[in-house]
Amino acid sequence: MFRAQNPFDDVVAKATDEHLTSENWQLNMQVCDMVVAGDDATARQCISAIQKRLLHRSANVQLYALTLTDSLSTNCDKIHAEIASRAFMQTITRLVTNRHTHHIVKQRALKLLREWANAYKSDDTLGLVQETMHELKGEYYEIDDEPVKPAAKQADDDEELKRVLEISRKEQEAAERAAAAAAAATSNVSAPTMSTAAPVPATPASDIKSAQPPQQAYAPPQQQQQTYAPPPQQTNVFPTHAHTQPQQPAPQQYAPQQYAPPQPRQPTYVRAHYDFVPTERGELAFSRGDVIRVLASVYEHWWRGELRGMVGIFPVNYVEPLPDITPEQVEQEIAMENTVLAQAGDIDRLLVRLRQIDPTRDNVTDDDELQELYQKTLHMRPQLIRLIERRGPSSTG
Structure with missing residues (x-):
């Protein structure tokens, strides 16, 4: 008269709760242990409980249910037959073809379906997974390969070191030219004393990562003065002639040039070219076609932006810039x-x-x-x- 309660209903509901902020791997592993310890009927009951969650209205519940299914597929061989069953494949098909299903959920389901098909291709009894994947790919949706997510870090250390050394070399040459001109304008100064000038030291490579942009961290001393003065290494060479020196040339003539590379200006708005599902806290989720307002460039390949009131960082190669408004x-x-x-x-x-x-x-x-x-x-x-x-x-x- 009454159907027995599925022992997996409660634990699967907790593992896929819509209020979770991230996957509960402890509960996911608990479900895997229960399936491993049971028989074929246990695996069938587990998949039945997951199917109910896949049909839930919340996209979070659906995503957590897909993740739980993938964990079972990886850790429990006996669950493969239930995943490849017609009932479960029909549930996946219904999820993907439903127009109310969020696009991120559809992409996640198609991606896992492709992974399962590749994992089961050596077993002919599990061929329904690959068959379902080809049907959905050909009739409904195109499974696009997403671009590689760039690493969230600054420019490569070697390139940064080369750039800093080049800036230092040019600053040294400019300082030597300025010192030579000052020595030529000073009476009774021998030319060989110019060889005593110490070169401008380059910033240590260990400080490169924490440095600000090069034009601030490696600005030569001459640029911080209102009038021209020789480098500090030169000022103590001729102490007896300091009061007899004529008026120094205009600072524009000898001031070293700025050699900092120009910083690219990020666009004001960009359009998402791919779906982006965050994997870390602080990342901004978006779907293909979304228009994102760019707030700042925080890394070489990551920007901070705003979408629907949410602010976070996102990879640059997932979007395309929109022309600035005139x-x-x-x-x-x-x-x-x-x-x-x-x-x-x-x-x-x-x-x-x-x-x-x-x-x-x-x-x-x-x-x-x-x-x-x-x-x-x-x-x-x-x-x-x-x-x-x-x-x-x-x-x-």
Whole structure:
């Protein structure tokens, strides 16, 4: 009369709870241990509990359920037959083809399906996984290879060291030229004393990683003075002639040049070219086609941006820059925004009319005023979407 409770329902529900902030690997391993300790019926009960979670409305629950299934596939051989069963493959197909399923969940399911197909290809009894993958790939979705996620670090140490040494060499040459000119302008100064000048030392390689951009960390001493003075190594060579020196040349003539490489300016907005699923805290999740507002460049290959009120870092090779907006476009968008705001009253009137309608006795198709308000609101929809995507949620809230 009553169906026995599935012993995996509770532990699977905890392992895939929608309020989790990350995968609970302790519970995932507990589920794996339960399957390993049981028989084929145990594996069937476990997959049955996971299928219920895959059909949950929350995308978080679905992602955690997929991760749990992959953990079972890796650690429990007896679960392979249940994963390759027609019932479970139909659940995966339903998940991928459902238009309400989040795109990230679909991509995750397709990616795992491809991994399972490669892992099971030597076993003919598990061929339904590969068959399902080919059906979904050919009929519904294209399984794209995502770009390689760059490492979150600064430029390569060797390249940075070469650049710093080159800057130091040029600073030394400029200092020697300035000292030679100062010595030539000084009376009774012998030329060989120029050889006593010490070269400008380069910054140690161990300090490169913690240094600020080169133009700040390796600026020559002459650039920090208002008037020109020889390098510190030269000032003590001729103490008796310091009061007899003529007026020094203009600083522009001898000041060393800045040799810092130009820093690329990041775009204001970028469009996501691929889906990006964060793997570490502080990363910004987005889907293909999302428009992200760039806030800063924090690493060589990572930017910080804002999307739908969320701020985080993301890899540069997952996005493509959008052209900067021109003053004319700014004026056009301001005019469009004013037009939309001027028609905001029509939206309020439409909402009021809709609340007053009684579905049992009113026919909305015969209400001319209601239809007119609806058409006006529908006409504003593309402009609203464009403003939200361009300016971000912070400007519309």
